[in-house]
Amino acid sequence: MNKLASSRPKTIDLINASLPKRHLSEKLFRSIGLISIMMGLMFLFMLFYGIVSKGYTAFQQTFIQLEINFDEQLLDPGGTRHRDVLSTADYSGLVKASLSKMFPDVADRNEKRLLYSLVSTGATYQLRKMVMDKPALIGQTQLVWVPADDEVDMLIKGHVIRDVPETERRLRDVQISWLDQLEVKEKLALKLNTAFFTNGDSREPELAGIWGALMGSIYTLIVTLILSFPMGVATAIYLEEFAPQNKWTDLIEVNINNLAAVPSIIFGLLGLAVFINFMSFPRSAPLVGGLVLAFMTLPTIIIASRGALKSVPPSIREAALGVGASAMQTVYFHVLPLAIPGILTGTIIGMARALGETAPLLMIGMVAFIVNIPSNIFDPATVLPVQIFLWADSPERAFVERTSAAIMVLLGFLFVMNALAIILRKKFERRW
Incomplete structure (x- = not known):
């Protein structure tokens, strides 16, 4: 019996025998992860290098x-x-x-x-x-x-x-x-090519600028923000703080999550069918573009706002209710101020996504050739991503550098918006 027991391998011996293989697997996994990161950075560098190398010359013009x-x-x-x-x-x-x-x-x-x-x-x-x-x-x-x-x-x-x-x-x-x-x-x-920053679109590359498209993007984002932010935050507050837990609430939550994954061109078809064909809103106007992007951005803001509200500790609500505050006072004066950083972050990210959208705006006619600078949300306009799309399809060699330069400007705005979201979160975030 003792001989049989002594002939069996001990557990520690089995563990020690498997250690080299486990260490090798761990090193292999870490190496694959490191290689993947390096490849991703390399492709990202190649992308930015290609854009900058083709586009930086557009900021100068021959006179x-x-x-x-x-x-x-x-x-x-x-x-x-x-x-x-x-x-x-x-x-x-x-x-x-x-x-x-x-x-x-x-x-x-x-x-x-x-x-x-x-x-x-x-x-x-x-x-x-x-x-x-x-x-x-x-x-x-x-x-x-x-x-x-x-x-x-x-x-x-x-x-x-x-x-x-x-x-x-x-x-x-x-x-x-x-x-x-x-x-x-x-x-x-x-x-310095000041015309690139002050002119609208033009058939002549040396006269083409991004100011018209930039103003169109600004007006469109203003409409989007005015419509989506209060509606999205109010919806999140109701669903998270006041809505009863039943099958109708569950159905609404499922549909909100599904809408966040719907392809953006579907919202463009909605805008074309409802706002232009049925309600006869002006085609190519920032008003219609803002309405379409507001519907597209709304699920993102609702989901981010609900996550921010959930992150507020229940003890805050209990303390406010314990001293006699109503449910509305608890949310307005205690929960919402603590959730604002997350809400703003989600809103800015949603707006950044809206800034880079092209497909839904193509469906409502914002792909038109617009020379004049729009002065309000009802004037015909285009947006920066659509302007890039139009220039990329132009045969002239000079439009290649204009396209890359416009991409650089668009990426700059996206970086600023994402940096603003990070700064706001770091500034107002509280750790519990």
Whole structure:
């Protein structure tokens, strides 16, 4: 009997024998986790590097300095200085006259057309604005920096290779020689592209900006916040603090959780069917976009708010009720202030998600080409993600950098909103 017992392996021996294998499995698991994290960071770095490397040049624009003679015979032959006359004057003639003066040897009609195409059509609008703002310029001569054409801009920034055969690029050899002469005379320079931040959309890449889409996003988010925040918090308070536990409450909770997982395009179809087709709200308006995004954001705010309310210790409620506070006073003065950090965090995250949505807004017509800057929630508008979608589909090479730059701006807003959520939680959070 003793021999049989002694021949059996002891438990400690079995454990010791299995330790190397367990340690190896643990090291393997940790190595796989570390490799996964490193790969994720590598792909994230590649993504950001690709966006930044393509988009940072959009924050600069190539300008050409022209000596503009604001000729009265071209702008206001009658000398009336009437705004209607000044607004319809031949400002393109001023640009052509300046270029012809700089390159007097260009006499051929086709060469003149190539010469004039070096300057963006936005130069005429710039000169028009200058004269409309200050009619006293008429009759004077001034040096003015005007935007260059997008193909010139791409060449100066190095996105177009000048050494390839002429048939493989849009700029002709003679145009490149003119640009070289301008560069030698220091009349060609890269400057801050303020138009990218102040203009609306445009068919011309050098004139396209994000301000219209940004204002559309701001108006849309304002409508979304006004509708979803109070409704979501009120719903969460009722379900968590006052609603009886029965099958109807359970049904509501299940549907709220399901709505949080519904694809966003479904909310776009809802907005198209109800707000536009049935209620005849204006298409492409931030009002409709805000209504759609409010429905999409509402489940997220409700779930986050309920989680924040649950995190408040029951002793807070019991203490308030014990000193004679009503149920409403307990929630309003004691529970809600302690839950506010979590509620705000959930709301900001929900709004950040709404800021990056595209699919539901495409369904309600916010994909339209909008040039004018919206001034209220009823004006036609687009939003930043849809603007990125439109530019990404444009064939011009200059829109590639505009697309990446707009993505950088959008990511910047998302980072700010998420950082704000973290700061608010850290500032107001209480540990129990």
